[in-house]
Amino acid sequence: MKNEEIKLYGAALALWGDDIQLLMLAEECAELATAVMHFRRKRKGAYEELVEEIADVSIMVDQCKLFIGTEPIENAREKKLVRLARLIEAETLRKRIEAEEKDKGRRDEKETL
Numbered sequence: 001m002k003n004e005e006i007k008l009y010g011a012a013l014a015l016w017g018d019d020i021q022l023l024m025l026a027e028e029c030a031e032l033a034t035a036v037m038h039f040r041r042k043r044k045g046a047y048e049e050l051v052e053e054i055a056d057v058s059i060m061v062d063q064c065k066l067f068i069g070t071e072p073i074e075n076a077r078e079k080k081l082v083r084l085a086r087l088i089e090a091e092t093l094r095k096r097i098e099a100e101e102k103d104k105g106r107r108d109e110k111e112t113l
Contacts, residue, residue, distance in 0.1 A: 001062055009063040018067045025060040032057050 001009075011019060032053040038046040065073055 001065075006064065006066070009059075009066055012063060013066060018064075021060065021063050021067075025057070027065055028053065028056040028060050 016024075032050075035046065035049045035053040039050045043049075
């Protein structure tokens with residue numbers, strides 16, 4: 001975060017408080033979920049809506065980091081990234097085995113013909 005952003009977020013927190021900003025985060029997340037659905041349905045203007053809502057959520061998350069703390073969030077994020085890497089590895093292996101079995105089935109089928 002840039003210093004000017006930190007000052008701006010700090011001013012918002014001082015003005016409205018942590019609790020209101022958490023509610024705003026929840027509201028922006030709900031709006032992002034709606035934007036995602038509009039984008040998936042290829043609704044006109046959905047790309048722009050999606051970009052705007054991602055920006056809104058990003059801003060609110062950054063604000064919340066000021067009172068929650070960056071370190072616990074980064075620690076949790078690291079754990080989630082490790083988990084994601086493991087899931088990708090496991091799914092890649094599963095798909096490779098599935099493709100090999102499918103290919104073997106085709107070869108076996110050709111041999112019986």
